[in-house]
Amino acid sequence: MKKTASILLTFIMLFSVAYSAPDLDAAVEKSVQYINSAVPSPNVSSIGGEWAVTALARSGAENQQEFFGKYYDNLVKKLTEKNGVLHDRKYTEYSRVILAVTAIGKNAENVSGYNLITPLCGFDNTVWQGINGAIWALIALDSGNYISENTEIRGKYIEKIISEQNPDGGWSLSDTGTSDTDLTAMALTALAKYKNDEKISTAVNSAVEFLSNSQNENGGFSTYGTETSESVSQVIIALCALKIPQNDARFVKNGKTPYDNLMTYYDGNGGFYHDTDKSGSNQMASEQAFCALVSLKRFNENLCSIYDMTDIKKQDENANNTGLSGKNPDINVPGFSENRTFSDIIGNSAQNEIEALASRKIINGKTDDIFAPDMPVTRAEFSALITRALGLVKAENVKNFDDVLADDWFFTPISVCANYGIVKGISDTEFNPNGFITNQETAVMLERAAKICGLENDISQDGARDILAVFEDYTASSDWAQNALAFCYKNDIFSDDTDLINPQNNAARGEIAVRIYNLLKTAKLI
Known part of the structure; x- marks a missing residue:
């Protein structure tokens, strides 16, 4: 009997070790290695592009300048080929690129002469694709405190986001849709900076309550009935932006935090599975999980959140553009002054x-x-x-x-x-x-x-x-x-x-x- 109990105890211990959450720093380091291997040439893309660049830059990983340089060169090439137009309808393309550019210390107002902030100043075009456009435009503008004097456009995006909040506290992509965990988390990430405003705090508190009520018993989250790593990743990013710890009682179910749940999707080598079937690590899921890990790492180290990049000094793209060797020394091209359009x-x-x-x-x-x-x-x-x-x-x-x-x-x-x-x-x-x-x-x-x-x-x-x-x-x-x-x-x-x-x-x-x-x-x- 004792032998049987001993074997059972050993099995339980092995089972617990196998599924315990790995050390956060170790997981971040493995994710860095995964990204460097999976993304040899980062480009303008929702996979193998901006999320990988942003997370890598905000992770504090060393010796990544070649990686960032490849991305920036690919971005400039695309902007040149497309005459500065990343997409004629989906303005989240601009928002995503702005985050990556800002994360690597570049100025999104001047990427090889192209101002990526200007499109987001057009409210109607930005929200054409729905609430998602407003959410990510606000995150992007705030990432580097761009056009800080333009409080009107920020106000419009905030009003758009709050006006489309559902009665249950969540947000959905359609006017009549069921509240979506991922989108609600993204909206909270956008509003986090403004949570002390009385009107906005009401919306934030309601959304936090919605996420708490939506959390599964294993600490995870589902979108339209399917539990995914991407959903819990977005929630972790939002909680970190709101400065809510993982062990907050509202987000601990059966002793499991969102982080505990995220790590059940971990493959041990820096990759993450998309869903509970675990049929192979998924690059999109892995990049989103990397963003979540970096968010939590920065939260634990009391640093600015992953998308709050006001701690980064923007590089002047023209700092090294001093001209050709034979130029007249009197030449002194004016530097960037302010955003202008007509x-x-x-x-x-x-x-x-x-x-x-x-x-x-x-x-x-x-x-x-x-x-x-x-x-x-x-x-x-x-x-x-x-x-x-x-x-x-x-x-x-x-x-x-x-x-x-x-x-x-x-x-x-x-x-x-x-x-x-x-x-x-x-x-x-x-x-x-x-x-x-x-x-x-x-x-x-x-x-x-x-x-x-x-x-x-x-x-x-x-x-x-x-x-x-x-x-x-x-x-x-x-x-x-x-x-x-x-x-x-x-x-x-x-x-x-x-x-x-x-x-x-x-x-x-x-x-x-x-x-x-x-x-x-x-x-x-x-």
Whole structure:
């Protein structure tokens, strides 16, 4: 009898050890190894992308810069290919990317010139996909305290979230749907920062009660009747954001905490199963569990929550973009100042370039809200744009034009441009400041500006003709402009997405913005 009891006790002890929750730090370390193995090249994706990057960055794991660099390079490549548009309808794509970018210390307001925050300032587009859009937009904006002065858009998202809370305290994807554990946890994560507000605290307390009542007897959570590791992962993330410990009496069932339940899905090697069938570790489940483990680790260490990244100092993307070796030392491109956009450029092909320049105060709108991308640009206005873009101020060798007087607003920018050889006038005595600048004239001035940026022009006359021959109307360009046009096309300062140069046509404001932006990029100044 004693022998039988001893065997039974041994079995029970072995069973308990086999299913006891592993040490948190050890599980985090194993998860780091899992991610490094499962995600060799992180990309813009809900699997093998932002969640892996975010959790890895927030885990404090060492020697991950190569991993983060691969992700950032892949992101920039996609933004370039898609002209800055991650998705035309699902704005959670922007939110997810913002979290990853911020987690690795980059500034989501300037990812290779693209401002990923701007789309989330459009409330209607963001919530088109439902409450999920509002939840993750709020989390993303708060992650790096982006546009902190814009309390209106945050207020709209908060109001949207609270207004769609169900009577039982939970949230659902549809207006008539049953409250969903995952979505409720996500909503709590978004509202955690605001829980001390009286109106918001009521919603938070009700949602916490819903989650407590929804918890299964084994400490886990189900979504629409199916218990999954993703559900308990989201709850752990929410509780950590709310600073509610795992052993809070409301979330201990039969002695089991959410963390205890999560670890029953653990495969022992950094991976996690999706459901109780345990038919093989699942990468999505593993990445979500990794986020939960990191959340709990940070909670235990009294650090900012996983999505509260205000503890991270954003790197200036332009810190290393000091230009080419041969650039004029007087060049000083303005840094990022503030987010700027205009109502009439949304969806315009030049939107990202206009926003990038406007955010540096290089280019202005016609009003605070109107840019007028199709309006022509005067020669004086173009001179002002070039001087601001390159940060040039010297006007030592002033060239006198009869139609540019000392009390004219454009006297200084034209004088500065003339000093650096960027402009020369339409004659020895006239500049024609109020005349509209043509496409071929912008090419000539940009080619001259490129030279002081350190770019070299070694294109021969025959070479210029070969480059321009692909355009139907290249013979309409003036002889004095053809070399500069060829230079601008060769160096991607001018876009070659049409078969026409339209050399004699007036250049539009949107086109000018793209060309100046491209010059700065080509010269490695931004």
